[in-house]
Amino acid sequence: IALKEDPSLPAAVRIKLNNKSVELGDDTKKGTRVKVFGRIHRLTVGKSATFIRLKDGYGLLQCVLQAGDLTKTYDALTFALETSIVLYGELRTVPEGNTAPDGRELQVDYYKVLGAAPSDLDAITNKVSRQSDPWDAAMLDNRHLVLRGETASSVMKLREFVELAFIDTYREMQITKVSPPAMVQTQVEGGSTLFKYDYYGEEAYLTQSSQLYLETVIPSLGDVYCIEKSFRAERSLTRRHLAEYAHVEAELDFIEFDDLLQHIEEIISRVVDKVLADEKASEYIKTLNPEFKKPSRPFMRMKYEEAIEWLNKQDPPIPNEEGNPHVFGDDIAEAAERRMTDIINRPILLTHFPVEIKAFYMKKDPNDLRVTESVDVLMPGVGEIVGGSMRMEDWDELIAAYKKNDIGHEAYYWYTDQRKYGTSPHGGYGLGLERFLAWMAGQHTVRTCTLYPRFMGRCKP
Ligand code: 4AD
Numbered sequence: 001i002a003l004k005e006d007p008s009l010p011a012a013v014r015i016k017l018n019n020k021s022v023e024l025g026d027d028t029k030k031g032t033r034v035k036v037f038g039r040i041h042r043l044t045v046g047k048s049a050t051f052i053r054l055k056d057g058y059g060l061l062q063c064v065l066q067a068g069d070l071t072k073t074y075d076a077l078t079f080a081l082e083t084s085i086v087l088y089g090e091l092r093t094v095p096e097g098n099t100a101p102d103g104r105e106l107q108v109d110y111y112k113v114l115g116a117a118p119s120d121l122d123a124i125t126n127k128v129s130r131q132s133d134p135w136d137a138a139m140l141d142n143r144h145l146v147l148r149g150e151t152a153s154s155v156m157k158l159r160e161f162v163e164l165a166f167i168d169t170y171r172e173m174q175i176t177k178v179s180p181p182a183m184v185q186t187q188v189e190g191g192s193t194l195f196k197y198d199y200y201g202e203e204a205y206l207t208q209s210s211q212l213y214l215e216t217v218i219p220s221l222g223d224v225y226c227i228e229k230s231f232r233a234e235r236s237l238t239r240r241h242l243a244e245y246a247h248v249e250a251e252l253d254f255i256e257f258d259d260l261l262q263h264i265e266e267i268i269s270r271v272v273d274k275v276l277a278d279e280k281a282s283e284y285i286k287t288l289n290p291e292f293k294k295p296s297r298p299f300m301r302m303k304y305e306e307a308i309e310w311l312n313k314q315d316p317p318i319p320n321e322e323g324n325p326h327v328f329g330d331d332i333a334e335a336a337e338r339r340m341t342d343i344i345n346r347p348i349l350l351t352h353f354p355v356e357i358k359a360f361y362m363k364k365d366p367n368d369l370r371v372t373e374s375v376d377v378l379m380p381g382v383g384e385i386v387g388g389s390m391r392m393e394d395w396d397e398l399i400a401a402y403k404k405n406d407i408g409h410e411a412y413y414w415y416t417d418q419r420k421y422g423t424s425p426h427g428g429y430g431l432g433l434e435r436f437l438a439w440m441a442g443q444h445t446v447r448t449c450t451l452y453p454r455f456m457g458r459c460k461p
Pocket of ligand 1: 189429
């Protein structure tokens with residue numbers, strides 16, 4: 001059977017599936033006749049009708065093909081998940097007792113298959129197991145197909161809301177967006193995680209952080225931020241490390257350390273508020289992470305030294321990476337940090353890390369020269385999501401810090417000059433967007449918080 005559109009029917013209006021302004025019909029009145037493009041997300045073939053749950057990236061729509069000519073075509077007999085199709089029909093309220101997305105259904109009068117999908121061994125369901133394990137190699141190889149699923153696509157939609165909430169909040173705070181280069185010849189966070197490449201015969205790197213560039217423009221632009229990619233040749237395969245990630249970084253001029261801490265708490269809280277205030281975004285969070293609650297303010301503040309004591313005071317004590325009690329100067333490793341955050345179970349601003357374990361540019365605490373004016377924000381379930389600090393202001397001190405860290409200062413002249421031409425007390429931070437999203441969306445790993453994750457051993461698809 002070949003289908004033909006009935007020319008006596010009213011012309012169909014093309015809509016996206018999130019369009020809720022269309023008239024719905026019922027037993028007393030006709031609904032709008034529409035035309036919808038999408039792919040088959042779910043398929044149920046019954047005796048009296050075939051039900052297609054259509055998806056188009058905007059929403060879902062229940063489409064009903066009453067048994068008869070509509071269900072007897074070759075296309076109908078070979079419908080498969082992901083088949084792309086255009087359907088025409090009248091939009092109606094779902095009959096009482098039935099449920100469907102947005103409480104409506106399409107009574108189909110005509111359709112055309114645009115791109116069939118296989119229903120045999122190559123079917124999408126055979127490639128993408130319903131039980132999606134983000135560590136599974138097949139799931140990663142088939143990420144392009146995984147992304148068609150409801151969970152993966154909800155996380156990506158939510159990611160956009162989160163990113164836009166940052167942009168809106170910075171705008172409200174009069175912080176200017178800039179776009180520093182990704183191709184650089186300086187390091188920020190240590191040589192061991194630099195990706196090197198050949199730049200017209202010179203050694204160059206993919207940027208680890210835009211911080212240094214942000215610092216150079218505060219004299220002319222005022223407070224600035226960027227949302228750019230950062231790259232880290234991490235050699236560990238943890239659930240929160242990527243080789244390429246979205247880095248939200250800001251730099252604030254003429255501030256004290258306490259202003260920085262206040263600002264970080266403010267930006268996180270306002271972004272959360274904005275996301276929750278959006279109907280669609282809060283719906284995604286309810287489905288992905290029903291437990292999510294906006295953190296109460298003020299956030300807990302804890303000094304590094306207190307954290308060391310806290311770890312040792314637990315019963316049993318939480319040891320360092322060598323299995324020994326923590327001592328001042330130890331890096332608090334990921335496992336210990338996560339244990340601590342999960343037990344305390346609220347955001348922590350962890351401050352005043354020792355000079356030795358922090359980056360060269362961090363300002364020392366004038367009241368305790370062993371430590372820096374630095375901060376990590378730790379979130380339950382994820383651990384560190386923000387790293388920030390006040391920056392060294394003094395030219396001589398910065399030159400000494402390059403030496404101490406074996407960094408040739410010549411390449412950094414443009415950064416050091418900030419200290420020569422009107423230095424200022426300033427500071428900033430970087431927030432990992434995927435980690436923030438993992439926290440809000442209740443994701444076990446940052447790998448599901450980015451379209452196509454990159455980490456050691458994976459640079460495809
Ligand atoms: O603590 P980090 O290394 O700090 C900096 O890069 C500073 N220069 C930022 C600044 O002050 N402008 O990184 C900041 C944040 C971390 O807290 C984490 O959320 C994220 O970036 N991050 C990563 N996210 C995913 N994968 C990785 N490999 C990450 N490394 C850091």
